[in-house]
Amino acid sequence: MNQAGKQVYDVLVVGSGATGGWAAKRLSEAGVKVALVEAGRQQSDKNFTEHEPAFKLKYRDMAPEVIRRTRPVQKDCYACMEYNYDWFCNDLDEPYTTDKNMPFSWQGRMRITGGRTNVWGRQSYRMSDLDFKAASHDGYGMDWPLSYKDVAPYYDIVEEYVGITGIPEGVYELPDGKFQPPMGLTCAETLLRSRVKEKLGRTVTLGRSANNTQPTNGRPPCHYCGPCERGCITHSYFNSYFTTVADALKSGNCTHIPNAMVYKVLMDPERNRARGLLYIDRNTRQPKEVYGRVLVLCAQSLESVRILFNSADRQYPTGLANSSGVLGHYLMDHITGGGASGELPQLGGKPSINGPNRPDGIYVIRFRNTEKGPRYKKFLRGYGFQGGGGVSFNWGAPGFGPAFKKAIQDPVVTVSLGAFGECLARWDNYVEINPKVVDAFGIPVLNFHMKYGENELAMVPDMAESAAEMLEAAGAKNIQTQANPSAPGWAIHEVGIARMGDDPKGSVLNQFQQSHDVKNLFVMDGAGFTSTACQNPTLTMMALCVRSCDHLMQEMKRGNI
Numbered sequence: 001m002n003q004a005g006k007q008v009y010d011v012l013v014v015g016s017g018a019t020g021g022w023a024a025k026r027l028s029e030a031g032v033k034v035a036l037v038e039a040g041r042q043q044s045d046k047n048f049t050e051h052e053p054a055f056k057l058k059y060r061d062m063a064p065e066v067i068r069r070t071r072p073v074q075k076d077c078y079a080c081m082e083y084n085y086d087w088f089c090n091d092l093d094e095p096y097t098t099d100k101n102m103p104f105s106w107q108g109r110m111r112i113t114g115g116r117t118n119v120w121g122r123q124s125y126r127m128s129d130l131d132f133k134a135a136s137h138d139g140y141g142m143d144w145p146l147s148y149k150d151v152a153p154y155y156d157i158v159e160e161y162v163g164i165t166g167i168p169e170g171v172y173e174l175p176d177g178k179f180q181p182p183m184g185l186t187c188a189e190t191l192l193r194s195r196v197k198e199k200l201g202r203t204v205t206l207g208r209s210a211n212n213t214q215p216t217n218g219r220p221p222c223h224y225c226g227p228c229e230r231g232c233i234t235h236s237y238f239n240s241y242f243t244t245v246a247d248a249l250k251s252g253n254c255t256h257i258p259n260a261m262v263y264k265v266l267m268d269p270e271r272n273r274a275r276g277l278l279y280i281d282r283n284t285r286q287p288k289e290v291y292g293r294v295l296v297l298c299a300q301s302l303e304s305v306r307i308l309f310n311s312a313d314r315q316y317p318t319g320l321a322n323s324s325g326v327l328g329h330y331l332m333d334h335i336t337g338g339g340a341s342g343e344l345p346q347l348g349g350k351p352s353i354n355g356p357n358r359p360d361g362i363y364v365i366r367f368r369n370t371e372k373g374p375r376y377k378k379f380l381r382g383y384g385f386q387g388g389g390g391v392s393f394n395w396g397a398p399g400f401g402p403a404f405k406k407a408i409q410d411p412v413v414t415v416s417l418g419a420f421g422e423c424l425a426r427w428d429n430y431v432e433i434n435p436k437v438v439d440a441f442g443i444p445v446l447n448f449h450m451k452y453g454e455n456e457l458a459m460v461p462d463m464a465e466s467a468a469e470m471l472e473a474a475g476a477k478n479i480q481t482q483a484n485p486s487a488p489g490w491a492i493h494e495v496g497i498a499r500m501g502d503d504p505k506g507s508v509l510n511q512f513q514q515s516h517d518v519k520n521l522f523v524m525d526g527a528g529f530t531s532t533a534c535q536n537p538t539l540t541m542m543a544l545c546v547r548s549c550d551h552l553m554q555e556m557k558r559g560n561i
């Protein structure tokens with residue numbers, strides 16, 4: 001209780017997604033009293049529709065324009081569909097702005113317990129010291145204030161709990177993890193894997209995906225129905241709603257406060273300590289307060305930084321915890337848009353409409369600017385490919401009627417690869433508050449100022465060429481290349497805007513994602529990333545979050561927080 005007789009939690013965690021779920025679990029299971037403050041409404045298994053056919057829906061999932069009426073940005077996300085669009089924010093209620101000629105597609109703004117993990121693609125990759133120490137390797141940017149050996153034990157903890165299918169490969173650039181048995185590769189993928197290794201020395205592996213292939217903490221293995229982004233009644237993929245958050249609630253030490261849109265951090269300026277949160281109740285639109293001894297922001301990088309900007313006060317006029325002036329800068333998102341697809345007519349098979357539908361694909365491990373390899377002249381850093389191959393119906397068959405029905409059954413074996421490339425951390429890419437625009441709750445919104453630089457753009461044609469080279473190595477025909485750089489935001493991997501570093505003058509957070517300025521304030525989502533690597537970021541976010549929670553608890557015990 002505080003002086004006014006109001007409850008004071010040990011820790012307030014903002015956001016119940018990938019990171020907030022882990023923070024709530026790790027802390028509450030250790031006996032810490034946590035309030036989990038979440039902007040979205042409660043998720044429920046009743047909302048899961050992965051087995052529901054489209055004909056049961058009002059618009060058969062065929063009317064994107066209806067969804068665009070309220071979610072013009074969110075509908076750009078492939079996972080936002082008639083089945084689940086009300087899990088995503090209403091873009092009219094929650095807008096943002098961009099500078100002229102700088103489009104940014106802010107997708108995946110979930111407003112439901114579990115955040116983005118309800119719909120994510122589940123690809124889960126470790127980073128290596130080639131990533132954590134990238135600046136030492138090639139001279140660009142800043143090293144992370146930690147190294148692989150610091151994070152490795154936490155990768156182990158997270159992987160063992162989450163359940164990740166994968167194949168160990170022994171490649172330095174993509175460290176192996178604690179994998180569950182691999183989902184199988186198709187014939188097309190097996191051919192690509194062996195030919196690419198033989199002829200080009202590159203590693204094509206199974207996508208490392210957070211889908212269980214063996215029973216995991218009471219969750220049965222995946223039964224290959226396919227559309228995980230619509231939920232999973234057997235809880236066979238990783239969604240923090242039915243895993244970490246459920247565990248936190250089970251501990252008896254976690255109070256979930258849904259529909260609470262956090263506006264700002266409340267400060268005690270005399271002691272330079274955060275003391276609570278001001279939030280707007282989404283249902284009543286009334287302001288409310290909640291109090292805690294420690295604050296952990298896990299609202300997704302951009303939303304957490306928005307909260308810090310909106311918490312500016314006399315002591316921190318440019319944003320809370322921003323004595324460095326770095327807050328909001330170094331925004332990164334992977335560049336996409338380069339790749340290739342082709343056919344493997346030497347293979348056949350019987351296509352099936354009913355599956356099984358493996359909820360995973362393949363991954364090509366980064367092969368440019370590797371640890372021991374030569375420096376690539378065209379750009380710094382590298383990219384990895386995601387893709388897949390298999391047999392499908394010949395949808396493009398000519399004719400109609402019985403002839404078409406017959407022709408469509410001729411199997412077509414295709415294989416495709418699309419890359420995710422590292423985005424360099426640049427001061428010029430930033431977010432700030434647009435004081436002229438507020439959302440439906442009266443909270444000032446973010447303005448984006450971001451575009452890809454020469455290094456990212458140089459990767460895209462190279463992605464197309466190298467993908468075609470690999471498909472050729474596998475004997476593919478009709479190879480089509482793509483080299484159309486995506487606008488920032490499309491990879492949905494936004495990180496870096498409250499970066500970690502040893503020097504408080506050039507960074508916002510220390511290696512434990514603790515504010516240099518305000519000791520009882522942490523930002524445990526992707527905002528702390530010092531660079532973005534080319535791997536999907538969420539596994540690293542979760543591992544860092546667990547590590548930081550352990551540090552936080554030690555500091556609490558020592559009386560330092």
Ligand SMILES: Cc1cc2nc3c(=O)[nH]c(=O)nc-3n(C[C@H](O)[C@H](O)[C@H](O)COP(=O)(O)OP(=O)(O)OC[C@H]3O[C@@H](n4cnc5c(N)ncnc54)[C@H](O)[C@@H]3O)c2cc1C
Pocket residue numbers: 014015016017018019020037038039040077078079107108110111112113114115116117119120121122123124260261262263298299300301303304307492493525526536537538539541
């Ligand atoms: C379609 C899709 C596919 C993806 N695929 C992959 C993939 O294959 N691999 C990968 O690594 N990553 C993937 N990602 C990204 C991944 O989902 C995110 O990196 C990860 O979920 C981020 O975790 P987080 O805890 O920071 O935020 P989230 O998981 O988004 O959770 C944030 C939570 O905070 C809440 N919140 C936001 N603002 C406030 C506020 N002001 N007050 C209170 N609560 C707030 C939100 O409602 C949300 O529930 C994908 C994302 C999407 C959308």
Ligand code: SF4
Pocket residue numbers: 050211212221222223224225226227228231232233234235236237357358359
């Ligand atoms: S494919 Fe597997 S994990 Fe995905 S919804 Fe179906 S059973 Fe669940």
